[in-house]
Amino acid sequence: MKHLLPLQYIDAVAKAGSIRQAAETLAITSTALNRRILAMEDELGVPIFERLPRGVRLSTAGEILVHHIRSQLSDMERVKSQIADLAGERRGHVSIACSQAMLPYFLPEQVSSYRREHSAVTFSILLRDRAAAEQSLIDMSADLALVFEPVRMLEFHNLLTVRQSVHAVMTKDHPLAGESQLRLRDCLQYPLALPTAHYGVRHLLETAVRSISGTLQPVVESDSFEFLGQHALAENILAFQIPIGLPDAKLRPELVNRPIDIRDVPPGSIYVGQLRGRALSVAAARFANQMIETFVERYDCN
Amino acid sequence: MKHLLPLQYIDAVAKAGSIRQAAETLAITSTALNRRILAMEDELGVPIFERLPRGVRLSTAGEILVHHIRSQLSDMERVKSQIADLAGERRGHVSIACSQAMLPYFLPEQVSSYRREHSAVTFSILLRDRAAAEQSLIDMSADLALVFEPVRMLEFHNLLTVRQSVHAVMTKDHPLAGESQLRLRDCLQYPLALPTAHYGVRHLLETAVRSISGTLQPVVESDSFEFLGQHALAENILAFQIPIGLPDAKLRPELVNRPIDIRDVPPGSIYVGQLRGRALSVAAARFANQMIETFVERYDCN
DNA sequence: TCAGCCTGCTGCAATTATTGCATCGCTATA
DNA sequence: TATAGCGATGCAATAATTGCAGCAGGCTGA
Structure with missing residues (x-):
């Protein structure tokens, strides 16, 4: 989506920590990127980045903005997924942050099973310890989290709990x-x-x-x-x-x-959850359902 | 914000029901508007509008998209309000859909009182009957609603109830x-x-x-x-x-x-509320608080 | 101390995208 | 059947974006 290119640019700079490096990953010149950022700051009336000798860092305003940008980007993905879904296509992308125990057997099986039905759906599986998994939900780099014994759960909307000894x-x-x-x-x-x-x-x-x-x-x-x-x-x-x-x-x-x-x-518990208040894409919601069904028929859940 | 101009265009066309009319209100030519819409549809891969002999109408995909667009536009307003707030400015805009009884005395007094403290904050006061008020929340044309005896409350997050005989x-x-x-x-x-x-x-x-x-x-x-x-x-x-x-x-x-x-x-009840799940701008949240305080000290609330 | 390096920024020219005008084909209405 | 209103499109003018080269400034390590 072209209209949110400027937003992706800002997100990339925030992630990279410098305009020139972000420009590299975005495959454009630093000039263009720099000017787009200056333009955005001009429109907003407030600097988005603090200029440091070795690059840039988000200002307070920038942090608010970047959070909003990430939410917008992920929302647009969700909308595209919904639209594709009603057109009869089952496409989309699902990003999952999970504890290590899900990696060897459970998730591979789940992903394969899902992709057998909907081969146009793609997946990102991110290994995150229980603190980092929640962070991935917050910065929208993951749609779903499967965490064993989460640390804090403030932003976490729990879909299912599975006890595991x-x-x-x-x-x-x-x-x-x-x-x-x-x-x-x-x-x-x-x-x-x-x-x-x-x-x-x-x-x-x-x-x-x-x-x-x-x-x-x-x-x-x-x-x-x-x-x-x-x-x-x-x-x-x-x-x-x-x-x-x-x-x-x-x-x-x-x-x-x-x-x-x-x-x-x-026994500890595996928690399946998403970011509180965030709407899931069709693909992510369906995949979550599939996982939950598997958990329910296979383990001790509530 | 320039990057969401295309979104505002689509919103305007959806509201106007025809590209030419929307172009008029947007003060651009119908050609430009038409082409932007074609471009968006091309990017999305799905038509946003159905072409009718007398204009256009939102397709199913378009309805999903427009809802998302309105939420994005209002989110951006909230973000700008937050950023202005942390810069020490108390600016922003508050849009209120309300029943008639609020118009003659209560809201004028409330708005004046608020604007005495924060003169950079502007207001829209929309008279809506109790069904239309909730609709205004849903399509994001209002931040807050004050409704006497609402009809249905599904999308309504109630902040305060005031009994009135x-x-x-x-x-x-x-x-x-x-x-x-x-x-x-x-x-x-x-x-x-x-x-x-x-x-x-x-x-x-x-x-x-x-x-x-x-x-x-x-x-x-x-x-x-x-x-x-x-x-x-x-x-x-x-x-x-x-x-x-x-x-x-x-x-x-x-x-x-x-x-x-x-x-x-x-006795019936006045409900003060907002759209479920939506975050309020700083200005709207503060104004809601002010109203709620007034209600609590003046009437029978819960 | 000083050269080397990386940073963000800017003037100028080339390129690309956007816009407006005139016009087409279409359909419902009078 | 004539008309008015609609969306779509070719073409030329205009506006915006990009890339290149080069600037000043601060950190780093010899």
Whole structure:
């Protein structure tokens, strides 16, 4: 849409931090970009950017404006999606910010399933820790968020809550593999592989361990669950994951997962949500519905 | 704002019903306007307007788009208002759709009072019956609505409710002027001046009269309360009004108003509200607050 | 200290987009 | 059947946008 090109330009400059860099990504000259921004500031009567020696930064007015711009851009996407929808086309784009556990199995399956019906719909899947996911909703870089144990939920409109208890993951040779359910204190006897502090699983474990006056002393710690899983497998140490992030037993027969007793580690929750007050595009709304249906028939929801 | 000129053009065409007429009001040639619309339709890939022999009409896609456009235009006004506000200026525009009773005393006083503090803020006061007022909120031609006995409230976010009982208005020579409170059946003995059917006061009276198996047979009926009042005065017949629309006794000593017993005619309510989900400009929000404060200290509110 | 680099900004010329005029074809109305 | 009003279009004039080259200013590292 041509008329909101100036808005996209401002958004790009805000993101890039300098006019020349933004011009590069926009594939126009810095001259043109600079003049459009000067023109907008002139129309508005207030500077949008503060000029710094190494570029520009949003002024207070600019921050208000950029927030409005992002909302307009995403609104226009929604309108285009609605219009395409009533023309019988099922097209559009869905952007999702999610916790790591959704990445290996759940979302790929969901996206494929959806795209089998509506192949003109495209997706962005953004890995965001639980604080960053909400931020992505706020700055409209994501339409939907799937977050395990969100931090704060002020701008978050919850569509569905799914309870998930923490599971320990190990090889089938691990001494604990024989138990059907594990106690936390038993797990602590063995070497652990843990995600870094800002992940939900770690948070739940930390809280649980503190309540029995213990400490978590992981052998490996990483923000990459890919790494954690592979390493745990190689060294035969304990890792942790929630059910939605666990492979099917048939798919990975060498891996064993066992729930940890909920008396030790209370279950956390996955929240499916969107930005409060924001209207979803047709595609995003349909995809959210599909996910919610899957959750409802597969897990413990409310 | 120049970048949303194309949007304003589409809005204007939708309102005018023909490109040539819209071009007239926009002070441009029909050629230019026509081509902008063709360009927009081309970008969108879908016709915005249906071409009729006598002009154009919004297509389904166009209706979605125009609704979005109006929301964008009003959002931009809000953003400009916010930016002006943080620059220390108290400027902006407030548009209010209201029932007739607000016009003679309440709103003039409120607007003057507000403009004494913030003279850069401008106002539009639109007289709308209770159905049209909500429509004005929906199409964003009004920021706020003050409606007596609204019809439906789906899109309406209520900020305050003020109860108002119906009063009979007459000259001090009228036979009923001696009573401190009137019964409906006594009123019906005298000639009546009534507003037309879609006004709230008429609605309340009709309902009340039906419940005592009577009928309302007004001597004069008008949608102009100005006329009703003057005529009632001249012929010395009964008119009806709610307290907020009544002059101060000192101001119009020849007029007498007496409440009708609430057992006969239940009190109606003034609703102060805005469009559900819409953010108000700084000026509109402040003005709404001022009104609400006045209501709370002066009338029976909740 | 000073050269190198990156920044936003601006005058001028070329390019591109927009506008207005005249006119066409169409349809409902009188 | 004539007419008036409508949207669409070719063409020329006009206005806006862009790109190039070059400016001054501040940070960075030798």
